[in-house]
Structure formats: structure tokens, C-alpha cells
Amino acid sequence: MPSIYLRLRRAPTDFWEREGVLRFVGSVEEKTPSTAWDQMRKITGVANSTLSKALSWLHEKGVIGYAAHKNGIGIRIFFNRATNSIRSREPQKNLRLVPTPSSNLPAPSNGVPFNEENSKRDLDNIHDSAPKRGEQIGAGNEAEESDNVKNSPAPRPGLQLVPNPTTRPEETIPFLNQAIKELKCEVSNIVKREIRATQDWFYDKAIPKAIRVAQRETFNLLRNMGVQQSKQSSDVGKYVAAEEQGNPNEALAQTLVELGATMKTFAASAENTSIQSVLQSVSLELDILGRKSYVGEIDFQAIGETLDKLEDSVAAALWDNTETSQKESLLRKGERELQKYQQGMEPSEYRQLVQKHANYALFKHYQIPRFNLFYL
Numbered sequence: 001m002p003s004i005y006l007r008l009r010r011a012p013t014d015f016w017e018r019e020g021v022l023r024f025v026g027s028v029e030e031k032t033p034s035t036a037w038d039q040m041r042k043i044t045g046v047a048n049s050t051l052s053k054a055l056s057w058l059h060e061k062g063v064i065g066y067a068a069h070k071n072g073i074g075i076r077i078f079f080n081r082a083t084n085s086i087r088s089r090e091p092q093k094n095l096r097l098v099p100t101p102s103s104n105l106p107a108p109s110n111g112v113p114f115n116e117e118n119s120k121r122d123l124d125n126i127h128d129s130a131p132k133r134g135e136q137i138g139a140g141n142e143a144e145e146s147d148n149v150k151n152s153p154a155p156r157p158g159l160q161l162v163p164n165p166t167t168r169p170e171e172t173i174p175f176l177n178q179a180i181k182e183l184k185c186e187v188s189n190i191v192k193r194e195i196r197a198t199q200d201w202f203y204d205k206a207i208p209k210a211i212r213v214a215q216r217e218t219f220n221l222l223r224n225m226g227v228q229q230s231k232q233s234s235d236v237g238k239y240v241a242a243e244e245q246g247n248p249n250e251a252l253a254q255t256l257v258e259l260g261a262t263m264k265t266f267a268a269s270a271e272n273t274s275i276q277s278v279l280q281s282v283s284l285e286l287d288i289l290g291r292k293s294y295v296g297e298i299d300f301q302a303i304g305e306t307l308d309k310l311e312d313s314v315a316a317a318l319w320d321n322t323e324t325s326q327k328e329s330l331l332r333k334g335e336r337e338l339q340k341y342q343q344g345m346e347p348s349e350y351r352q353l354v355q356k357h358a359n360y361a362l363f364k365h366y367q368i369p370r371f372n373l374f375y376l
Contacts, residue, residue, distance in 0.1 A: 004054045005063065007044045008077060015039070017076070025074035036074045249293050252303075256290030259369065266368060278317040282310050286371075304372070311371040315359040318366060330358040 008022060017023040024036035034042075041051055055077075059066040065078030260283045267279035289306060319327070334357035342350050363370060 001054055001057065004044050004046060004051070005058065008040075008064075009079065011043050015043075020079045022077040022079075023074055036068075040075065249298050252298060253290045253294035256286050256293060259371070260284070260286030260290060262369060266366075272321050275317050275321055278313055282314055282371075285310055307371040314368065314371075315362065318362045318368075319359060322362065327358070330361050331355075333361070334358050 011022055015022050015024060024039045026035045026039065027033060037048075041048065044051055044054075046054070055064070055066055058064045063079075066075075067078075068075045263279050263283035263286060267276050267283060270276040270279060285306070289303065293303065331354060334354040338350070338353060338357060341353065345353070360370075
């Protein structure tokens with residue numbers, strides 16, 4: 001999506017009707033005439049289906065406006081801009097005044113002076129270190145030393161660090177300990193938050209993706225080894241005898257029986273007696289439903305209604321045996337996540353939706369699988 005959006009924003013100037021509006025009307029001047037859609041597909045560099053899905057998604061999210069008409073009007077794309085993201089400035093008649101730099105020296109008064117004339121060398125005032133011809137060595141050293149002492153500038157007082165007698169080490173130790181405790185608390189909270197976010201990503205995103213990749217690689221390996229044969233294009237729609245297919249209800253029946261066994265395991269590990277009794281009854285109902293589905297014909301509507309009733313009973317048991325503070329936090333979380341649907345729904349329907357969201361969160365908290373046919 002971002003690449004398609006950026007390619008549209010970088011379209012040539014011939015396609016811009018005005019600022020923020022692209023218009024494609026097609027072309028008949030070339031050898032092969034092209035439509036407006038062909039021009040837009042050529043600019044984005046993607047296929048027809050990909051471009052159609054991208055434009056629909058961008059239009060639904062409000063990123064662009066899309067209008068297509070017949071009779072040579074063409075296709076217009078409007079790029080929306082959030083007015084709140086543009087900072088407005090008050091008009092200025094004159095330029096802003098910049099203060100002139102100060103003439104004061106940047107060095108401190110008691111610091112080391114900077115010799116500005118050190119880089120400029122006086123070529124006329126050159127004193128060779130070697131004595132002249134006929135001059136005795138060491139004759140004028142005393143006079144030169146006295147001249148150097150007279151011409152040398154007076155030393156400036158240096159900066160001395162004097163300890164403050166009012167502060168004592170034993171007085172600063174409690175403040176340091178308090179700062180260390182506060183810093184430890186802040187760091188531990190940040191670390192816990194990052195660990196919790198990493199765990200949520202691992203359980204919600206990483207593990208399901210790893211399972212899907214492992215299943216795909218396993219099927220590819222079996223297909224390469226000849227254990228599982230891939231379907232040929234000529235076999236699509238071909239009738240296969242019922243004896244070769246086996247029992248068509250076997251997969252659903254086995255899933256229901258396995259779900260009943262899972263509920264039985266959760267019931268054995270449950271500490272609350274009411275939740276344990278509900279899970280045991282649900283396990284028995286799922287086992288019976290799975291055996292009936294294996295023997296007779298499957299009525300998906302009846303099975304779906306039965307599974308919904310069982311799921312509602314488990315959700316009610318979990319909700320009744322949950323603390324009030326946890327209930328309130330789940331409801332507040334559901335209201336925050338479903339706030340965008342509140343305006344288009346009735347108040348009663350919105351409350352039911354928030355309650356269902358809280359129930360699903362309880363299922364996830366107790367790691368209990370869902371019973372709906374959509375999740376089987």
C-alpha cells in the first residue's frame with residue numbers, strides 16, 4: 001500500500017489537474033491507445049487486482065478520494081490532508097529581528113588568555129639561537145632573561161575548586177539512596193512492560209505463524225516424498241467414489257470429541273467447583289455430539305446452535321466467578337477498543353458487543369478454546 005500511494009504521489013506533472021488532484025483520461029495519440037486505468041496501472045507498476053484492492057482500501061481508510069466516471073471524464077484521485085497536522089503561522093509584515101553578536105570575549109576573566117597574534121609571525125624580528133661571529137657564548141643571557149621577565153604579562157589568578165563546608169557526605173547518602181530506589185522502580189516497570197509486550201507478540205503472532213510455516217513445510221516434504229500426491233489440474237471437479245473418500249463426517253466428529261477431551265482436562269485442573277461442573281457437563285455434551293455426528297448426517301445449523309449455547313454457558317460461569325475489579329477492567333478495555341462502533345449501533349447492542357468482547361478475553365485468559373464452528 002505505501003509503495004502504491006507514493007508512486008501515485010510521484011506521478012508526472014501531465015496527470016495533475018490541480019494541487020492534490022490526479023486525473024487520468026486515457027490516451028489515443030500513441031500507436032496502442034490506453035485507457036485511464038491502463039495509465040494508472042503503468043504508473044503504479046502493479047496488476048489490475050492489486051491496484052483495485054489498494055485503491056478500495058485507501059478510499060475506505062480515508063487516505064484518498066476516488067471518483068471514476070464515464071463519457072471521457074476519466075478517473076480522479078484526491079489526496080486528503082489532515083488540517084490538524086499543518087501548523088499555521090501568523091503573517092509577519094517584517095522579518096524577524098536577529099540580535100547582533102556581542103563584542104565581549106567568550107573566554108572567562110580568570111581563564112587562560114588566548115594569544116591572538118600567535119599565528120602572525122614577524123619575519124623582521126628573528127633571533128637566532130646561534131651566537132654571532134666573535135661573540136662570547138653566554139655574554140648576553142642575563143640581559144635577555146631580564147628583558148623577558150619585564151615583558152611577560154602578569155599571571156592571572158587561576159580557578160580553584162574549594163569544597164563546600166556546608167555539605168557533608170552523610171547528608172547526601174539518603175538522597176542518593178532515594179534516587180536509586182526511584183530509578184530502580186522506573187527501570188523495572190519499563191522492563192516488565194517490554195517483557196509483557198514481547199510475550200503477547202510471541203503467543204499471538206510468532207507461535208501461530210511458526211505453526212503455519214511448519215505445516216506448510218511438512219506438506220511440501222510429504223508431497224516431495226510421494227506420501228501425499230498433489231492434485232492435478234485435470235482432476236479438479238472430478239467425481240470420486242465415497243469408498244475412497246471415507247466418512248465425510250469423520251473430521252468434524254473427531255474435532256468435537258477432541259474438544260470434549262480438552263474440556264475434561266480443563267475441568268480436572270479447575271479450582272472453582274462451579275466452573276468445574278460446567279466444564280464437565282460441556283465435555284459430556286461435546287462427546288455425545290461428536291459421536292452422533294460420526295454416525296448420522298450433519299446438520300450444521302443445529303450443531304452451530306448447540307455449540308453457541310455451550311459457549312454461552314461456559315462464558316457465564318467464568319464471568320460469575322471472576323473478581324469485580326477484573327470485570328471492570330475488561331469492560332473498560334472493550335469500550336476503548338470498540339469505541340469507533342458506538343455511534344453506528346444501538347446502546348443495547350453496543351453493550352452486548354462489549355460484554356462479548358469481555359467474555360472472549362476471559363476465554364483467552366483461562367486458555368479455553370472457543371466452540372464456534374468458525375474456530376473448529
